Amino acid sequence: MTETIVELRNITKRFPGIVANDDVTLDIRKGEIFALLGENGAGKSTLMSILFGMYEPDEGQIFVRGEEVRLTSSKDAAALNIGMVHQHFKLVSNYTITENIVLGDEPLKRLGPLSWVDLKGASKKIRALSLEYGLEVNPDDKIEDLQVSTQQRVEILKMLYRDAEILIFDEPTSVLTPQEIEYLLEIMEELRRGGKTIILITHKLEEIKRVADRCAILLHGKLVGVYDVATTTTQRMANLMVGKELDTTLDKTEHDFGEVVLDVSDLTVYNEQKVKVVDNVSLRVRQGEILAIAGVSGNGQVDIADAIAGLQHISAGSISLKGEEISRLSIKDRIARGISYIPEDRQKDGLVMDLTLRDNLAIKTFDREPFSKKGVLQPEAFEQQATDLIKRYDIRSGQGSQTTTRSMSGGNQQKAIIAREVELDSDLLIFVQPTRGLDVGAIANIHQQILEQRDKGKAILLVSLELDEVLALADTICVAFRGQILKTDSAKNLSKEEVGQYMMGVTQ
């Protein structure tokens, strides 16, 4: 049981302006679930990418099964039976599951000089594997028809098919619903029972508590320590992870709400596939009020937000902002009227990843003074704003205002978006999944900022899949189910269980 399978010794990896891993030494035992915990940008993914051969460490040694190895590509890692499920899946969407799994390592059948890929045999083997570990899939389905959780299972099967013994999961639960998370954790336990070693990169403490044996905590690239999960409390892990005593309780003061800022009535939206995604929704948000839309993913919440911001056409209903009908206005005009929007997908919608942080911070205001005068950009104004926001919002990046946002960590990208949107000083702020994929420290920071805006008298529309987040922040809760609002009530009058029931479509 205590046989060491992987040993990392004094690993150091530098990127321009940042030390991603600083002298990290770890040993991982055969047959355990080893968690790697840390804030966004703490160096977890980098460390595992090194073990998977995607980066070479600047310093340090790697031992696998007691022998020193040098990994220059993922092929080397595969040869040592190391597999990895990446945060973003690497699958060919119009191939079947079987084709994806055998890709790059096709089993060949030969007849004299002829050879062809033995898909039938592979399919059989995959079916057997999927039964053995409880990973239900139909090997002949195409990837594009599958749900995210099933795609993830395909990634796991891909590793198992290649006889991986050491399985690295990079934040596997960030894309899953609560039920799917539960199912995945069971699969991990099943894999451990089958003798596999699992390395789980995550920043969700409950998951670690639930399945992991030991847990290494990284902070700013340095190893804080390795802890026995059974004897360490979640609170202690959280504190170690952020490096300071963490106050997770929010202090939310009671106050009266002001005038109605956003008034949506009878809103109906059809998506591009002509499916009705928002069905006759009405809601009002007042000054100083946080109205949260709770709901399971895909029940029309994001479409409501998109419709208000002007990203989606509405087919019926009205949207008024401070008494003015805005549903016919362009996106630009709505921004000018006072809507800030923190979108769900920060990399696709929120940022131009290949532009600098400086440009991204000004992407909504570049054509106003002082950022441009008569159509000519004023770089000094861009720089001044960037320096100011970087400082005030604690946005960390390798090369300051000139950093390409792509190279920043997710948490800092989100900080940049929030800084930009809050600085617009809009009367209405829409937050969609503002803390998705972020660590405890960043979440607390963002929650604090949302409350600050509320206390300043802004109207806030929050869309979140995290029930705890909704309950912690909301003054008023709307529960969305199949495009409708099933229930609207003051947060004080709703318990977690009640909201959960409405989310499942149960109405008393």
Next chain:
Amino acid sequence: MNKFSSRVRSALSGLLVPSISIALTLIVASVIVLLLGKNPIEVFLGFLRGSGLVFKPRYAGGQGILTDFFSYLSILTPMIFASLGVMMGMRAGLFNIGVAGQMLLPGFLASVLIGYSDLPSYLAWPIIIIIGLVAGGAMGALIGFLKHRFNIHEVVTSIMLNYIISYVTAFFINTYYADPVTRNSRPVSEASRLLIPGQAGGARFDLPVGLVVALLVIFVMRFLLDRTTVGFRINAVGLNKDCARYAGINVGNNVVLAMAMSGMLAGLAGVTYYLGFANNMVPKELVSLGYDSIAVAVLGNVAPVGCLFASILVTIFQKGSVYMSSNVGVPKDIASVIIGILLMFSASGLYIEETLQRLRRRSRSKQDAKTDPDKAEEERA
């Protein structure tokens, strides 16, 4: 001071990777030439001599190095415009593969309307330039509009338009404007050509007027893309349409605008080519320069000044290939081969950069390893 030196360093490191690409290209090209049994130095000298950059051993009467050099500049001019056109599209995330067609239509219109008239140069030139801008811009705008309004891919429309333009103009050339001997279109009038004839040291040459415009346009484009709100919008649309839309930028308008500008630049390439270098049109023929400009824009790192340098380089091979092949005996198609290799290496720019970094790191860590014991002792003390 520090800022300045770091700027110089970054400018130099920006030049390092392209220089390596070029050096690798020359090495591979030399190997190919050696395999053909010829002397690579002779070949490269041939290219330079043909472009008027190195003296030829002898010149025909009334000719000299300046004749070749200015002839080189007059084909360089449309190349600069065409590559700027491709670059402009790429900046907005569009692939304008129809530059050749967007050159031919303005070239044809300018030839027919002005080239066959007897307008004096001072009237003809500005009108020709305007025709280039308007006709090219209209074609580009049409492609952009079809993309924006009906979501038809710009590659499809621009290739289709290439065929349409090439056949329609061929019909008119064959029917009305053909030269009875060559079956090409009749040459345009001397006055309408965007050239100023000159003479020095017994050699006649033609100064290309368009080059001045081209150099001006390079700096206008640079300013437009880097320093104006128009450029900011186009860059944002090109890099991430979704985010641009979310930020309130009208994506459709900018697609049309960028394509229109791309077409205008192609139009300028057209008039400077057909009324400044070729001076007539071959029916049904789209000039290869229109396609080569794609490679040039990529080689120039999709930036205005980059396009200038890439055009200078690529045009040497193209312009010099005729002289080189007749004097050294290597087929002139070697020019296309060399440009192809050049493109391949320049497309590998990122790989070269990474390799350089790896080498640097390795040498540094070796040095560190050497000095490490000393350091450790220092720390102990």
